[in-house]
Amino acid sequence: MIKKEEILRKALEQFNERGYSEVGVRELARLLKISPGNLSYHFSKKEDILMALLEQFSAQNSSFYDHYLTLAPTNAHFLALMEKIFNSQYDYRGVYIGNQFVQAELQNQDRFNYQSIAAKRAATFQNIFRELEAAGQLRVDEKNIDFLVAYITLFGRFWISEATLFNRSPDKHKTIRHYLSLVAKQLSLFATEEGKKSIDEFSSSIT
Amino acid sequence: MIKKEEILRKALEQFNERGYSEVGVRELARLLKISPGNLSYHFSKKEDILMALLEQFSAQNSSFYDHYLTLAPTNAHFLALMEKIFNSQYDYRGVYIGNQFVQAELQNQDRFNYQSIAAKRAATFQNIFRELEAAGQLRVDEKNIDFLVAYITLFGRFWISEATLFNRSPDKHKTIRHYLSLVAKQLSLFATEEGKKSIDEFSSSIT
DNA sequence: GTCTATACAAGGATAGAC
DNA sequence: GTCTATCCTTGTATAGAC
Known part of the structure; x- marks a missing residue:
């Protein structure tokens, strides 16, 4: 069987x-x-296979977010969260990218409706950045938070698309390190001195 | 006929x-x-239609870059260039996004090989940012230029994908204005006082 | 050169035997 | 639970009319 x-x-x-x-x-x-x-x-249906895999991917990601919320809000922990998500996106790149192809059909199934998923993700990131601000890691007002949310939403959704346009199976660790360093750089533009130290701490841990 | x-x-x-x-x-x-x-x-072949449309799109974009190079290097002119490109990407969104679906086949045809196109585009943006630095519009070292190039490359390639995941035909001007404002914000993080004025000048012209 | 009709191959989906 | 046979749609190729 x-x-x-x-x-x-x-x-x-x-x-x-x-x-x-x-x-x-x-x-x-x-x-x-x-x-x-x-x-x-x-x-x-072939699409059912795609859905089942997206289900796995989604469950895994949720656990990453949940775990992050149990930690102290630092830039290093935030970047570690992004690292886990990036790894997962890489592992599921075939369905994650293919997802776009079937969005028309997926729109019906609320479970994978892009609008509701994106809205939830944006709200999550907004909370995360607010906490980092309150913890003295970031120096941001609400406008800056919106900007960072817009950045991380688009970047976090499409970095793997860009990476695989060049090569369907690029070197996993090298590629993730590259895109993570871009996120770290973006974050550092809004980081406090304390927050910059936290970013450096993370950066040195992955090189 | x-x-x-x-x-x-x-x-x-x-x-x-x-x-x-x-x-x-x-x-x-x-x-x-x-x-x-x-x-x-x-x-x-159906793909031939896609290729012909990409040819049109590509020719149009080249003319935008060529025109930009005849102007004084200011952030406002750069953003005006991005606005033109964004408009074009919106108009050709069906093939621009569909492009991803057929990348496997397109890899053979050097004319639309993503690697060579992306490399050329990156070099173009690198020159543009260097000129803006020399003109006193941006305060950037080479590392920052690389960062900005990576940003504009990914963002400029995928903003339309994000926009159309929500809605295949979102409001053109509203959507473009939104994404242009994100580019403007990102640019302002590296702008001189003079450069910020230029950005504000552009921003007020599109609202 | 321009067009119609038609045939073929490949892929997703389904019915029904075992 | 597993299989074979079949259907339908879609991309593609071509013979032949005008």
């Missing part, structure tokens, strides 16, 4: 390597050594 | 409204009141 887990693992591997739209269900079934009909039995 | 221009116009309209992958060649032919075979005669 084939487990859903096996299908998802192989599907993610293929999506990452060749892109969601390039992977056919017949081919996926062949790689799994099962019939196309059997694959259909477990996931009646 | 149907002109290639008519096909491209209708195709762009459809790609913008419904997305590249959602528009079928048969349907496009029906909308143009011609047979699918006739469409094949003018553009033997």
Whole structure:
């Protein structure tokens, strides 16, 4: 008996390597050594596989945010959060990017409606930056917070798209380090002296 | 006799409204009141339509850069350049975003190889920022220039993707104004007093 | 050169036997 | 739970009319 887990693992591997739209269900079934009909039995639509993987990705990310909230609000912890998210985005890049292709259909399913997800994420980042301000890590007014939220929302959503336009499987650690350093630099533009020390502390830990 | 221009116009309209992958060649032919075979005669592959539209888009953008280089290097002129580019990206959003979907195939055709295009664009922005520094508009060292180039490259490539994830046809002027204001803010973080005046000058001209 | 009609291949989806 | 056979849609290619 084939487990859903096996299908998802192989599907993610293929999506990452060749892109969601390039992977056919017949081919996926062949790689799994099962019939196309059997694959259909477990996931009646190709999109269902995408959804299941997005579910995994989403759950993992939620746990990262939850964990962050238990820590003291420092720039270093914030960057560590971003590092975890970036790693996760890299691991799920095939579905994360492919997500865009099927947004039209996903709009219906509120679970993955981009508008509601983006709104929640923006609110989360707004709170995070407010806390960092209160903790003396950032020197920002509300306008600056909105700017940083807009920055991190777009940047955090599309860095992996840019990275994989060059190369579908770029060096994971090198690529993440590069984009993390850009986030760190952006943050440092609004950091207090204390906050800058925290950023340096994080930066030296990843090099 | 149907002109290639008519096909491209209708195709762009459809790609913008419904997305590249959602528009079928048969349907496009029906909308143009011609047979699918006739469409094949003018553009033997669907991708050829995409390429022709990207060609138009690319030519238009080049003219914007060329024009900018004839002007005095000021932040206001730079932002005016970005405004033109943003307008163009919006108008071609269907192919601009769809571009990502077919990158795998486009990698072969050097004309639209993302790596070479991105490298050229990065070099262009690097020169622009260096000139703005020399003209006393920006206060930046080479590291800051690299940071700004990385920022404008990613932001300028993906703002339209973010905007259309919410709504395939968001209000053009409102959306562009929003994203331009983010660019202006980012630029102001590195601007001299003189440079800030130039940014304000531009900002007041678009509100 | 311009167009229609048609055939073919590939991929997603489904019905029904076992 | 697994398979085979089949259907439908979509991109693509081509024969042949005008």
